[in-house]
Amino acid sequence: MTPNRRALLHAGVSATATLASLALAGPSRGPADGPFASAASNCNPEACAAAGEDFGHIIHKQPRAVFRPTTIPGIAGILRWAAEQGLTVAARGQGHSIYGRVMTEGGIVIDLGALATIHRIEPDRVVVDAGATWHAVLEATLAKGLVPPVLTNYLGLSVGGTLAIGGIGGSSSRHGLLTDKAIELDVVTGEGRQLTCSPTSNAELYDAVRAGLAQCAIITRATLRLVRAPERVRRFQLSYPDLPSLTADQRRVLAEARFDQLQGAVVPEAAGGWRYLLEAGVFHDGDSHPDDEALLAGLSDRRGSAVVTDFAFRDDANAFAKLEALLRANGQWFNPHPWLLVFLRGSNALEIASEVVAGMKSEDIGPFGRITCYPMITDECRTPLVRLPDERIVFVFNLIRIPVSADKTNAERLVAQNRELYDRIRGAGGVLYPASAFPMSSQDWADHFGVQWPLLRDAKRRHDPGNHLTPGYNLL
Numbered sequence: 134m135t136p137n138r139r140a141l142l143h144a145g146v147s148a149t150a151t152l153a154s155l156a157l158a159g160p161s162r163g164p165a166d167g168p169f170a171s172a173a174s175n176c177n178p179e180a181c182a183a184a185g186e187d188f189g190h191i192i193h194k195q196p197r198a199v200f201r202p203t204t205i206p207g208i209a210g211i212l213r214w215a216a217e218q219g220l221t222v223a224a225r226g227q228g229h230s231i232y233g234r235v236m237t238e239g240g241i242v243i244d245l246g247a248l249a250t251i252h253r254i255e256p257d258r259v260v261v262d263a264g265a266t267w268h269a270v271l272e273a274t275l276a277k278g279l280v281p282p283v284l285t286n287y288l289g290l291s292v293g294g295t296l297a298i299g300g301i302g303g304s305s306s307r308h309g310l311l312t313d314k315a316i317e318l319d320v321v322t323g324e325g326r327q328l329t330c331s332p333t334s335n336a337e338l339y340d341a342v343r344a345g346l347a348q349c350a351i352i353t354r355a356t357l358r359l360v361r362a363p364e365r366v367r368r369f370q371l372s373y374p375d376l377p378s379l380t381a382d383q384r385r386v387l388a389e390a391r392f393d394q395l396q397g398a399v400v401p402e403a404a405g406g407w408r409y410l411l412e413a414g415v416f417h418d419g420d421s422h423p424d425d426e427a428l429l430a431g432l433s434d435r436r437g438s439a440v441v442t443d444f445a446f447r448d449d450a451n452a453f454a455k456l457e458a459l460l461r462a463n464g465q466w467f468n469p470h471p472w473l474l475v476f477l478r479g480s481n482a483l484e485i486a487s488e489v490v491a492g493m494k495s496e497d498i499g500p501f502g503r504i505t506c507y508p509m510i511t512d513e514c515r516t517p518l519v520r521l522p523d524e525r526i527v528f529v530f531n532l533i534r535i536p537v538s539a540d541k542t543n544a545e546r547l548v549a550q551n552r553e554l555y556d557r558i559r560g561a562g563g564v565l566y567p568a569s570a571f572p573m574s575s576q577d578w579a580d581h582f583g584v585q586w587p588l589l590r591d592a593k594r595r596h597d598p599g600n601h602l603t604p605g606y607n608l609l
């Protein structure tokens with residue numbers, strides 16, 4: 134074994150990872166004898182090209198190297214080395230960012246895909262490596278009759294990548310975000326320190342890491358809340374003639390807590406125009422069916438076109454996988470995705486959403502895209518860095534654009550449109566969900582985080598004083 138391979142092993146980057154999975158893009162600029170620098174001889178252009186892309190397919194950056202560590206001390210070693218070299222570092226989960234926030238030009242990408250073990254499942258919690266997908270977490274916990282109380286609609290996201298942003302799903306309308314369900318986090322700070330944080334230990338770091346856009350630390354392991362798994366989900370899709378009638382019924386069923394999950398969307402009609410859909414689910418055990426009539430009583434939907442289905446919980450949670458397969462097959466998964474994700478104030482959501490929909494062409498959303506629109510009660514949203522309008526009811530409002538073509542000029546036009554819409558929405562008290570495609574300045578981020586900006590800025594200065602971590606947001 135060469136001294137450098139031994140050093141890498143000692144640093145927690147296994148020999149296997151070094152040879153098979155540790156890819157470096159180019160000749161080292163660091164000390165020639167450093168173990169990480171020497172691994173540059175294992176240059177893997179494919180890994181670097183993949184790390185220079187994300188799901189957005191709008192921004193492209195060429196990293197200098199991609200590391201795929203298999204241990205937490207390995208991550209710490211890479212971060213310390215990168216800090217010494219003055220290199221920027223971006224953690225990569227599943228790469229579903231949409232505007233280059235998972236990339237670094239000329240820096241180091243740490244691919245967490247090999248750190249995906251589900252360590253322990255207890256009656257109320259699961260301990261999982263941050264590189265695991267929600268799909269893997271769900272499979273493991275369902276086997277014990279348990280589930281996270283909130284799941285993202287798409288389970289192909291990584292635990293760490295989601296906790297770095299927030300994590301919204303069908304149950305968020307009443308139960309908050311995934312960051313609210315993280316009991317404890319193991320992290321490696323920008324300086325390469327391994328720390329555990331929770332509400333009672335390193336609490337300031339815990340608050341800065343959850344939805345902290347990966348600015349202070351890389352999450353390596355998470356302890357997440359679990360609840361008893363429902364057996365089945367009765368799913369309701371109700372159609373409305375317009376946005377006022379949709380949002381009125383959404384508000385009503387939310388206030389009356391009729392459903393366990395509540396979402397909804399404005400979707401393009403094949404023949405032109407829009408369809409307005411309320412989408413909701415009720416959990417049940419399969420023995421006694423929910424009372425459909427009572428659940429839908431008094432609602433003003435076009436009852437003749439209501440679709441009521443019943444799924445095993447697992448199948449319902451995996452529903453997005455069918456759309457993913459379709460989009461992969463027709464190529465649209467690989468097109469640019471200039472999404473805009475925001476929260477609207479409940480008090481003016483109808484006005485702002487109507488204005489945006491009225492100005493939107495269906496081709497700017499795409500036949501398989503949608504404008505997600507549904508209310509959420511914020512009582513359970515307690516993550517300081519998840520910024521929300523200061524009202525009890527807010528509306529999730531997302532332009533999920535799936536263009537039919539890969540046309541770059543069109544994508545740039547939609548990115549510019551996102552910026553205009555964001556300014557209008559922000560002016561009306563709306564707030565960004567930071568998985569959106571348009572450039573943000575440091576001042577924009579300071580405005581976005583508002584009263585919580587000092588929390589993030591000061592934690593970043595303390596834990597990543599060299600400002601190495603996650604340059605894709607352009608935060609400082």
Ligand SMILES: Cc1cc2nc3c(=O)[nH]c(=O)nc-3n(C[C@H](O)[C@H](O)[C@H](O)COP(=O)(O)OP(=O)(O)OC[C@H]3O[C@@H](n4cnc5c(N)ncnc54)[C@H](O)[C@@H]3O)c2cc1C
Binds near residue numbers: 188223231285
């Ligand atoms: C098809 C699709 C469906 C989506 N559905 C939902 C949804 O239902 N609900 C929802 O809330 N969001 C959703 N999103 C947005 C999604 O939450 C974010 O894009 C999320 O960050 C992606 O997770 P990822 O593992 O792909 O992260 P990546 O793109 O790999 O990383 C995202 C950010 O987190 C950082 N990061 C990655 N891993 C870590 C880590 N271990 N520690 C610290 N930082 C890390 C990265 O550096 C980057 O800045 C969806 C996105 C797509 C493309």
